[in-house]
Amino acid sequence: MFQKYSPVTRADYQRWIPTQDAAIRRVQSDPRALRYHLMPRLGWLNDPNGLCQFHGIYHIYYQYDPFDVNGDLKLWAHLTTTDFIHYEEHEPFLFPDSALDAHGAYSGSAFVKDDQIHFFYTGNIKLFDRPDHDYIHSGRVANTIHLVSPDGFQFERKELVMGMEDYPEGFTQHIRDPKLIEEDGVTYMVQGTRDDDDHGALLLFSSDDLSHWQYRYALRTKEPLGYMWECPDLFVLDGQHLLITCPQGVPTQGADYANVHSCVWMQLSHTLADGLTVETVHQLDRGFDFYAPQSFADEQGRRILIGWMGIPDADYTNPTTDHGWQHALTIPRLLSWKDGMLHQQPLPELEGLRRESWQMDVEALNARGFDEECYELELQLDGCKQLTLSLSEEIRLTYQDQLFTLDITACGCGRTTRSVHLAQLHDLHLFSDTSSLEVFLNEGSEVFTTRIYPTRPRCVKLKTEGQPAILRLHALSAHQ
Ligand code: FRU
Incomplete structure (x- = not known):
């Protein structure tokens, strides 16, 4: 089916990493290496994934390509901390090692339920044999994959819960980045998408058992906002439904939307069951390098957000690539809802x-x-x-x-x-x-x-x- 099918397994990585000591030393010798931010040991980093706290331990995973400083095949790197000062780095958690995700274990999230961590992510498959190589309409497969883990380290199998035939009509093959939320006893999943009219939107699904998912509806802004929405994060803060997502291609308006790829928060009304609607849209960050943030509620009920301190398709060459690494995560931030605005503040830790x-x-x-x-x-x-x-x-x-x-x-x-x-x-x-x-x-x-x-x-x-x-x-x- 694929002209190129090159999964990377844990065993491949375990054979390769001991040969990389000199490359890792080159990263460490970069004067630009960050001191208190999380950065890749080697190669490329993008979105934070699977953020959660489980039995007191915070798990931070991220999109990682140790093999290519410009990022191609994505693994999930894995770190843990209990205080956001001391971190332990572990072997990558997820490898693109199956027919479901051979061209990238793309972004996803964690959902803690019944003393287990459920991970959902996008298994990316590119159909290299398509003559037109159109990765929007025909040349890719986005598999929604479920993993159950007792501890954030182990899992037994990759379960395919949705494939292309399970997604609704009217949308392109860009469907990805599942994030879960529970409301009134129902579990919902949101995914980012690009519709057939080239407008960004959010797809909402629900499930009774985390394995079988039904499409419910699409959420959009009144006026189109960009051609694609990535990394949706839907949550309730102080009784307010909020959505953070990353619209691509929103035209610059004065000082607003100065980057091609933006990150916004939206204030929503109604409930998930009734059908959410978007009331207001604000930029979450105004800098040059912020994208694909993810938030989670920790065991104290605090909503913590970490973002990718980078941006897709940046129009400059990051000088750190000379030292064999690129990009980092932001500091962890505490979210709060005050006076009708979402606030981000450095985590007190x-x-x-x-x-x-x-x-x-x-x-x-x-x-x-x-x-x-x-x-x-x-x-x-x-x-x-x-x-x-x-x-x-x-x-x-x-x-x-x-x-x-x-x-x-x-x-x-x-x-x-x-x-x-x-x-x-x-x-x-x-x-x-x-x-x-x-x-x-x-x-x-x-x-x-x-x-x-x-x-x-x-x-x-x-x-x-x-x-x-x-x-x-x-x-x-x-x-x-
Ligand atoms: C956002 C993103 C996600 C995708 C991942 C792949 O930066 O494009 O939509 O799942 O990165 O690394």
């Missing part, structure tokens, strides 16, 4: 990374020449009308005429600025690592996530109209 902390005024900061690469900066800025925050000669954040702008022109490998209109700027919380920045504004109701490739030393300088109420700095250590 990250305070455990703080090595040394200072509180100072603007004069003291500017006189000091703060030159750490890995740090956190907190500003409380009530009533601020104008601000210029330079992190080095190459990185500048400004707020002026109600426009907040991140400018990385001098160290962005061709990328320049990203902005958001803000009537008020109350606070700013920034996380800097060797080659990344995450900036949370107004308690995280707007966020900018981006990779940076500085060549000049860091030196934080601040100019504001009036004194900030609080200015704190924390030097951060590496995660363990």
Whole structure:
């Protein structure tokens, strides 16, 4: 059936990885290697997958291609932590080793039920023998696969729960990234898709036993939003139904949708059973590198989100590829619903990374020449009308005429600025690592996530109209 059928098994990986010590050392020797973000040991990383907490242990999986720095065949890498400071890296959890997923164990999620973890993911098959090689309408198969695991490490078999014949009419072969939610005793699955009119949408299925799934309906925005939606994540926070998804190809509108591939959150009304409807749409992140986030409720009921600090089809060459690696995950973020807005804030556990902390005024900061690469900066800025925050000669954040702008022109490998209109700027919380920045504004109701490739030393300088109420700095250590 396939011109090329090249599954990679666990045994293949186990034979190959011991030959890669020099390549792994090359990754580690990159001065841009991140200190407190999760990055691949070797090769390529994309979406976080299967996030969950089970028996106290947080499991983090991600799309991983250790064989190709530009990402081709996808495995699921696997890490665990109990505190988001100390991590243990395990052998990859999933390999594209069967006729169901031979061209990629694509993205998926975890669903904890009856003391087991159920994983659902997309088994990607490309039909190389199709003469037109049209991967939209005829040249691919997206299998929905179910695994049951007693511990997040083992599973017995890959169960095919939906194939192409089980998906509804009117949609292309782009159907993927299953995520589950339970409501009123019914389990629902959402998948991202591209319809026959080239509009993004969400497909909703339900099941009584996690093996047999019925199509219920498609969810769309009133006006089309891009040609494809990837990585849907539907959840309820403080009684509010919210959907995070990644629409591709939304036209740029002023400062909005500046990237070809975006990530948005939507406020929904009604229930899953009645038929959800989209009320409002907002960008989840305004930076250059944020995509495919996934959230989960932990055992304390907190909703935690981790994103891919990268973007598909980036229009520049990431300089880290010279050292044999590419991309990373964001810091874990706590989601909350306040005043009709979704907020993202750094997970409190990250305070455990703080090595040394200072509180100072603007004069003291500017006189000091703060030159750490890995740090956190907190500003409380009530009533601020104008601000210029330079992190080095190459990185500048400004707020002026109600426009907040991140400018990385001098160290962005061709990328320049990203902005958001803000009537008020109350606070700013920034996380800097060797080659990344995450900036949370107004308690995280707007966020900018981006990779940076500085060549000049860091030196934080601040100019504001009036004194900030609080200015704190924390030097951060590496995660363990
Ligand atoms: C998003 C995505 C998903 C897909 C995965 C493949 O970045 O394209 O839709 O499942 O990556 O790696």
